Amino acid sequence: MAAYKARLKAFEDNLNNEKIDLKILRKLCFNGCPYEHGYRSTCWKFVYIIGDISICINFAGYILLNYLPLDVSQWKEILQKQRKLYTHFVDEMIVEPGTKASAGSQVDDHPLNPNPDSNWGAFFKDNDMLLQIDKDCRRLCPDLFFFQKATEYPCKEIIHADSRVETLRKRVEHCVLQSESLQVDRFGKSNMRATRRKASEEYMLLPDGQEAHWEVVERILFIYAKLNPGQGYVQGMNEILGPIYYTFASDPRSECKEFAEADSFFCFTNLMAEIRDIFIKTLDFDVECGIGSMMTKFSDKLKDKDEFLYNRIQELDLKPQFYAFRWLTLLLSQEFPLPDVLRIWDSLFADENRFNFLICICCAMLMVVRDEILNEDFPTVMKLVQNFQTSKIDLHLILSKAVDIR
Template identity: 25%
Template structure:
């Protein structure tokens, strides 16, 4: 399996370095999900977001220019009074002196900004060890400070760190995998010119520079959603009587965007739109986080990256974001229609797990381009929304039966086939046990009639329970897939270091790395035990 992945990776290198590469080819890679286990994701994102052109011959010049630009911005906006570039004369470089030339003056002015950013960065993806590394946190803080100082009309707003984090994660992962691949024999298939191009693209010394440029391009598309000033010439409405909550909200750009989303939802699904309006749940109530974080808290990171693959393919990306927003609502429409105010808010604030992210994104692409992309069939693929992302039942979901043990087989399930087998088994058992006069009750999956046992009890609830349990397992397996993939890469790196062991320091580094991997696997096992309990 590993060999197959390596072959695909090097084929991917050759494809992206080919002279006939087109934007359409890259889009298809994103649509087909071929970037999920590839070192090309960060490079494709840079091309799709106009950080780099399609032509590989221009990459070196543009990378050199953009990296030099970041060095210049960093020198302007990051102030370290201990830096040798500042005068060390105590008359000029003194924390107690308040002069314009004193670097401490600027350092203290930026204290609040640094403090806010540092607190947010510390809270970034606490479940992923990558973001707990000190150098990663320092890099994120530096990028956010430079961006905030360079764009004072937006500055820094909470949530920007969660846009930056996946970008940095993808770029660093690609660099690490490239360095590992470079040491293998397969790298010899590339010519010397292409090797130099890739070494420049995946240069570890400049990963902060490249991440900043990538982050800046994303913020060019969604930056207005972080602006909090009211539109010019608009009078406040707060004094008007009988206003609904969202009508009194200042008309910022993000509020207007969410109003457009509400209008689109009404055109696609008037029933769902009317239900939410009657409950006084406007998109502004739950959608600000969805938009500002590009759905970063609603999906696991491996699914989120695939969603971003497709979002970054489209121009403007705002249209695709709007389509994903609509797809999220329609995907759980049945649950929302059956819920009251509290139930709807719970589903919208803690979005239920999506079983097949590929089908979900096909639905989003359908809303973005309905004439070209067919609408997928969601009835056969339930959305298991009676559980939260953490696998806990929603409080508004009432179950009057005891959870049966071992309801789901230990083998890895494939959603459709497993559900079909469950239904067939239950139907067969019931047919054998019940009399011909027994009439099945409606319920269960996709509105199908569910058979009853001798006591007349419907099987619909058992089928629903099985769906929930399979969804929990699927979510846990997805997390394990990501963990195993990351651990495998790092273990390969450790093995390579052991082969070239030439110093005590290298041995210590490898030992630390292996202990970290052991701790991650132990934590994963403990987490799974807690979930079972």
């Protein structure tokens, strides 16, 4: 308890300075950000370098989510500017199109208008993408009730009783089909269910005037996809955004929770700028870049640190595509309970070479179950690595091992 109080005091002292000491901040965050006083929410938003970079001794690349500068005096101006910009995105891409669609748009514009500049044309073009975003966001962190709860700060322009805006959720409900075909996503998961749920259960909604947290995540992803048409939305992005939004929306300070949506959008955008190659499907098997390159580095690292274990995995023909593909692409967000994911991301975001450390964590995960891999058959080992969360291994043991590997 005394050590934990000392850590809280260290965070408090560093964050109360006019200029944050990056070296101290990185070390503190790497060892875990406390939830108290919104320290994790605040720390994840660093570090945006403007002006004199001399305050960042030995700075090498971005750390954390690159949103706030180390100079505390600049926070207010930057936050106001970014949050205003996000409000503009919502108005331009959701409120205005939603109003036109619900009102029937202009007299000379209609759903069958062949004009490529038709508002309806863009509206329908977005629907396929929106259907996938909606499906993924509804099932975000199913073991956690948080995303099904109503947010305290919904988008008033959309949910207001007098609003004529068709929400993203309503757009999906209007165009969703009752039938469903079997599909397999990039991570090998199918959409087949043992029992098909009724429509009323599939789309259980909050009362009018309320907005669930998953709907906020849906809106962020939709706007991100609209602003990045070359990439659009790719399955798995919801798993990257979810923990970020949860962290900001769970901040105990109301002034931070109120703008969790805007802040999450920009932090997610900054993170995606670093990992966007991972979500480009054409690079899945490229050994030079994208997820293909990361899986190659992962295999090489494991061979270097534990060649006997590496050879056993080769003998079993347990290819990294079977398990490490998801581990690396989703930054381990589906392999551990959310509190553990947040702790892992503290270290990842704080590390100067975060994706090399991610590879070290993945190697550590295999090494802590080394005995099972060496002694069990292929089906047992496959089940183990594809359902790592059920192994109940101490996360601190994995992180400690990852540090040793690094």
